Amino acid sequence: MLERLEIKDFALIDEVQVEFGAGFNVLTGETGAGKSIVIDAIGALLGNRVGAAEVRSGARTARIEGTFTLSASHPELEETLQEAGVSPDDGGRLMLSREIAASGRTTARIQGRALPVGVLQQVAGLLVDIHGQGENLSLLRSKVQLDFLDRFAALSELRRQVTHCYRALQSVQSELQHLQRNERELAQRADLLAFQIQEIAEAGLSAGEEEGLRTEFRRLRHGAELVDITGRILDALSDAAEPARPASAWLGEAVNDLQVLTELDPETAHYLQTGQDIAAQLEELTADVRRYANALEQDPGRMLEVEGRLDIIDNLKRKYGDTVAEILKYVDAAAEELSRLQSGEDRADDLANEERRLSSELSAIAAELSERRKAAVKELAAAVHEELTLLGMPTMQFHAAVTQEEVPHGLRVETEEGPRALQCGPTGIDTVAFLISPNRGEPLKPLAAIASGGEASRLLLALKSAMAHVDETPVLVFDEIEIGVGGRSGAVLGEKMWSLVQNHQVICVTHLPQVAAYADHHYFVHKATNGSRTLTRVETLSVEQQVDELAAMSGSSGATAERSMRELLARAQQWKVQQEGALV
Helix, strand or coil: CEEEEEEEEECCEEEEEEECCCCEEEEECCCCCCHHHHHHHHHHHCCCCCCHHHECCCCCEEEEEEEEECCCCCHHHHHHHHHHCCCCCCCCEEEEEEEEECCCCEEEEECCEEECHHHHHHHHHCCEEEEEHHHHHHCCCHHHHHHHHHHHCCCHHHHHHHHHHHHHHHHHHHHHHHHHHCHHHHHHHHHHHHHHHHHHHHHCCCCCHHHHHHHHHHHHHCHHHHHHHHHHHHHHHCCCCCCCCCHHHHHHHHHHHHHHHHHHCHHHHHHHHHHHHHHHHHHHHHHHHHHHHHHCCCCHHHHHHHHHHHHHHHHHHHHHCCCHHHHHHHHHHHHHHHHHHHCHHHHHHHHHHHHHHHHHHHHHHHHHHHHHHHHHHHHHHHHHHHHHHHCCCCCCEEEEEEECCEEEEEEEEEECCEEEEECCECCECCEEEEEEECCCCCCCEEHHHHCCHHHHHHHHHHHHHHCCCCCCCCEEEEECCCCCCCHHHHHHHHHHHHHHHHCCEEEEECCCHHHHCCCCEEEEEEEEEECCEEEEEEEECCHHHHHHHHHHHHCCCHHHHHHHHHHHHHHHHHHHHHHHHHHC
């Protein structure tokens, strides 16, 4: 149930808190007092479109917050909350809020967590159902009528199966069509990938190869210069080429002198050691340079070979990557993609098989859903007619027509008439139309064609009453649905709305005292002046205040009016006690 509603800076309301009770909650007041603002605030809490116009003049932000108490198990709500990543507190309370900035931007929250408005709509739609003149008009839509029938017949689970199967089939068909539509492009892509893979494979690349080739190429290109340099180095280091005094000769003489020095002064022994180390390093350096010189090649053929190889690598780098490693990575990815493309025919075959399986499954469960809908039609018609009779419309006939549409490439369904190709959507193969005949002898016609506002209001209430035992929405809000209903039917309207409290909390805005008399909790909405501003206030009425308000609603005053309203309240209370006793 909606335990508490807080409204701040919304339209004419500066700040209002309403503590709703279980049972039948009634809001009354003069026209224009702001009753519709309270309902609009609840609508905003449900995710209805709102904007800067709803922010009270002079305020920066409007805020609506509703605290709900969850008592009964509601699997669909629990699943939706789990998907949203929120949960009620330990006391089973769930807080929904909506903030509207003066700029028009809105923020939706559940349990204080900011979430998309769509998530708020999903959650709130499972908590509250608002019915008013606008909602009566929605009853004229085929989709809404289909929803009513399915909820009455408790077909939600089977309908979810149809929806799940339909969406799975749509996904498979979409992928299959994509494969078939792009068959030529995919073949061209496969050819290109095969060529690229072959081109790279023929190059026989290996990691680190490029660096070695570039080093070798530089050595080959500067071969003559390297031979000349290494020759001069060897001349300077050793006496192998000429008897001139090379570095090794000078260093040898120095080491001999260091030997004599050490013998004369032992403290200079480390000088000798250093000299000997230098001599050994010089000998090693000479050997290294000689080996390098002996390995030098001046082979023009080899240089052309290396240069050609580098050209191949540079060409591949221009196409496939900045390095050999990137080229090898590209070829791996290309091979993987080519493998997927080459298995496309297998995928198409798998998808075609899956399409046939899902079509067969959807056909079966959609046919079952359709048959169960048809079976529920008579039961719904009887229940609604009974409620309409109680609402003062005994001559109105009601029927729900379940029909299908044949289309060239529709879902093949086995029916009593044989196989048919039927239009199918996420709700199945059926279209539902509510038909009524206001008076005996008149043919049944679509509700949208002939229902007046009052008839639509009472039919909506009749449907809700007939569905009360299967409707899981805990809070029902009725906004002046008695428009077009005369005072003589008002008491029956009040009785029917109060009857809904056996399974729901009911919040009702009404102008009829005959309806308001059945209130378990009566709230008076009125305007108050604060300086130069006019604001809306909501006041909980005592029994005595309720008598005065009912008299004002009836347009009467004085002792006679007061006595009449007390009698009205007494009759309503007596009827409620009788109903409660019958339920025990």
